[in-house]
Amino acid sequence: MVKWSLVGAAALALAATAAQAADGKPIVIGIPIGLSGANSVVAPSVVQAAELAVEEINAKGGVLGRKLVLEVADDASGAAGAQKAFDSLIYQKKVDVLISMETSAARNAGLPAVTKGKVPYIYTSFYEGHSCNRNMFVDAWVPEQQVPPVVDAFKAKGAKTYFLIGSDYAFGRGMLGFAKSYVEKAGGKVLGEEYLPMDGSDWTAIVSKLKEAKPDALITSTAGGAPNVTLTKQLRGAGVTLPFANLALDEGTAKSMGADAEGVYLSASYVTGIDSPENKAFLAAMQKKFSAELRTPNDLSVPEYEAIYLYKAAVEKAGGTETAKVLEALPTVSFTGPRGTITMSKQHHAPLTMYLGQIQKDGTVKVAGTFKDVDPGEQCPKLP
């Protein structure tokens, strides 16, 4: 008997230490991201935002007493790389959650691993919409949220006819497809809708068609980076000066385009010029942490920052990192960050405040309009 009770006591003690270890074990956040390839321009800023969020949270005692740790993996901005990166994070690094921005191809390539590996995934990139997975939540915008501010503003300025130009890929077509239906619903007319392959570099014929069509306004949605710059250069070279909204433009790219970007409209859920205490504190903290190394925060990096806080809130509400409970908690928690108060309450997507911005001569963005809590619409009707 004595023996037995001793063993029992020892077992209890062991179990207790094991439980303690589990509690003290850090929570690992996986960031599969395009350090190389198309996304490599924006990826460093996203990683910086994540690093700040983790530092801030850990400085205040972590989540349920556990520290947060980041694991970053390059997905080369593509499907094949994403498969490797997701596998590595889920199976090798055994992360508790994935939080990151990615190309749609990379996201899709990773989703099977997310389902099989049973981890929660917060996708922090704006995208063409309608990507649905039980394990995935999105805290960035979809066309339904981004396009209306632009079209409404143009309409207010008296634009009736529109011309749409984009890159031939899911995002470009998704954005312009929605823009077309929205323009038509608003009583406007689309005179032309033209696409060039993603790696195309000669927009000559399309620019000429645009000039012949003589629309009141132009909306473009190219792939980020190079095609965007190329199209803008060729438009400006051809002397196109009509009201011009660029759905794929961010502040950083606008700066590298110099004078060519002046006057262009963009629509985003985040611009650095948002006048709120949260944004100012965020920018100051970023500046302090990274100083010379700082990559300008943007519409892709800020959602990453906020998503980590949203995950923190969900884990605290769920009382642990168990996937089922975290997924249950995620749509119910909120966080007030640089973009305002975010809740991923609508079919795994989030209503967002959108800003209409106009590029100034010095490359900065002036907020020309604010649109409160724009609804993401019917993204995933089959998901709660």
Added chain:
Amino acid sequence: MLETLPVAERAAAAPRGRRLSRAAPFVVAALAALALWIAPPFLDTFAVNVLTRSMIYAVLAVTVDLLWGFAGILTFGQAAFFGIGAYATAMILGAYGATPLGIAAAVAAALLAPALLGLAVGWLSFYHRSTPLYASVISLVVPIVVVQLIYSGGEWTGSSSGLVGFDVLPFEIEGYFRLAALFLIVVTLAAWILVRADAGRALVALRDNEARCAYLGLNPRRLQIRLTASLAGVAGLAGFLFANASGVVAPENAGFLFGTELVIWVALGGRGTLLGPVLGTVAIDYLAANLSGDLPFLWQLLLGTAFVAIIILLPGGLADLVGRLWRALPVGRRVPAPPRLVARTAETEATAAATPILKVEGLAKAYGSLTVLEGIDLEIRAGELVSLVGPNGAGKTTLMRCLSDGTEPFTGAIAVGGTPITGLTPNRIVGLGVGRKFQVASVFESLSVADCLRLARAPHDGLSPVGQAETLGLPQPALDVLRMTGLDRLLTRPTHLLSHGQKQALELAMVVALEPRLILLDEPTAGLTKAERTTIGTVLKALTAEGRIAAVLVEHDLDFVREISSRIVVLHQGRLVLDGTVEDVVGSELVRTIYAGGAHG
């Protein structure tokens, strides 16, 4: 007797070694299959996942190796076929689910759609006189077009986002690992058997010397197109497996960058070795999965640098390095057993004496404004040995070219055995019974003497796609050439180790092995020793003496001509100036004038 003795000895020793070497690949494959079958529990999930994909990529590397390493077709297009297979699978399984019918349809589509496109690409890439560079360029265009179609496919193809969420085969990741391993082993083994078999030598022959293939009556175009189409099908099947194993397909799977990546893996592993590319692909892809996350740009830089260095310094890749070390060891040096030579009875029927074997009427040819041949009329009958003489630039070689290649632009008519040859490619003219020996010995440098001869017999005897025949049946005259020149004792020797004279003799034996009715020989004795000339002269005389074969040779050595010819034709400035018996021509004043001051003045 003295000569046959060692052959007999070797023949006795051969079967055991042969059986062993024939069983070896199967044993290795079985062991590899067993090892990979029990591997998953010992690997972590990450390794299982990554290796599953690496092994599927390795299947593609095998197809690239067959095309490039063996057949000499540098291709970037395998990625496109792979992508089409994967997309066909994803689209069908997405629409009909992973029902038995859906799976069967997906497999069929993944195999057939790429194979059909492969046929079209093959037709586009390979035609008479197409260049390897052109074929490579086409293989570049294909993935670019396919990816563009995928981008434009909207909902159908998921555009840039690819397709995800379709039903897949009901396997766990370990199941896919095993399936991929089996597929890789089966494909590699099949490829291994093919390249070791006689038919596999035809691939190497294509790479070495496409013209010689055509002039042996093999149809290089058809071989290349078939190879392209069937390997496109294999790549498509790999795509089927990939779509199922990964649950997602994306445009980059079909892209030209992936195509170049495959070539890089094959080059680093070692082209033309099969195992090199397989191991190279798995190793590099696995390494990339582990390393590239930490040093994305440096990884690319290292890979690029290694690639350039390997191409320049070690074209055979890492496998070549290993192979050299292996051959340096005593166990690595194994001389393959030579096939047994067997005499075949001749199959050529005697041509009716009434119809000439060769009839040329009013042949003329010009390069631009330069007339090379003009008003040539010539008839040659069985049993004749006609020498074509004339000074340099008289048009002798051009005439030979016109006789053996109907696609040469010429005017006038040439008929072989009554069939006009205008527009016929060389391989079809060989089919009419014309054999051509080139001025510079044209053999297959990376093959053995026996393999060269076997290829020459391919139009008659076919080539085994699975094994190596133990006998080599040749018509008696070909055997005579071999015996007289001692080549019969060098059957396993690689031809690039032969002397100049031996290469000439080998080519002659190859041409004779074709059992032609008309043999065209361009300076068969150039650069040969006196003894070798005598041998060749004896062979030619014996060949034509039976009265079934005619021979035309271009020759400068007038002594030799005088010795063996039954008739001499003199060409001068593109015209046929004299046609008569040896006595007529040798005594002619005209010939003296033409060759004025020459060796025979």
Added chain:
Amino acid sequence: MLLTLDILTTAAILFIVSIGLLAIFGVLKIINFAHGAWLTVGAYCAVVTAKIGLNPWAALPLAFVIGAALGGLAEHFIIRPLYRRPLDAILATWGLGIVLGQLITLAFGRDVQLTPNLYAGTVEILGVDYSAYRLVALGIALAIGTLFALTIERTRLGLSARAVIMNETLARSLGIDTGRVRLVVFMIGAGFAGLAGVLLTPLTSVDPNMGVSWLIGAFMLVMVADASYLALAAACLVFGAAQVLISTFVSPILGSIAVAVLAALVLRISPKGFSRA
């Protein structure tokens, strides 16, 4: 009218981009797969010129010199050992392209670079408002073509190059140092590629991958043109016109693959391409 201008200027840009490749292909009979990387290097010369505050046009000579110098190194260490293995030369130059791209990335980062505009604004020509720079590019293409023609027809180097193109063995036996001809031609070709990179900066984004999208088109044009600069000019006009017309009247997506697909078909039907004309 707009259409005519589009066709002419598109052809001009294609010509500028592919002339360097043609020089190399004509004489060395190898396709320089690193051509895209040379375009990129040239464009980064424009970035550097702007950074040190020089006139944007000063980038042209700089890019020519740097392109030619790099070309000399590449010819010596990579092309020369592969002279007898033309397919391997394709692969080695492709590898070189990867290496150059990664080096540029390591030095300048992945980001799109800001370059000053060489010639901004539009001009009114024949009733339409047209991009001034495209017209300038048309002039430059004509100038480059003329310069090229003069070099080929009127200089010793041109004579040697033509001899090598026609029959290298014969050229060598005539005492022409074919090795030197190949080196010099490769350097000139690479220099022109660098130049083209600068001239592209007003039209496209400047980033480490910018050259790749121009590579295939240039490649196909050169295949069609074989070794003749006149045939190249004709090919640029014909395929440039096809690209613009298909883009305008059918679909820009089809238009963007028009050059590659049409050139492949032309080569299949007439293997000598345009050079026979």
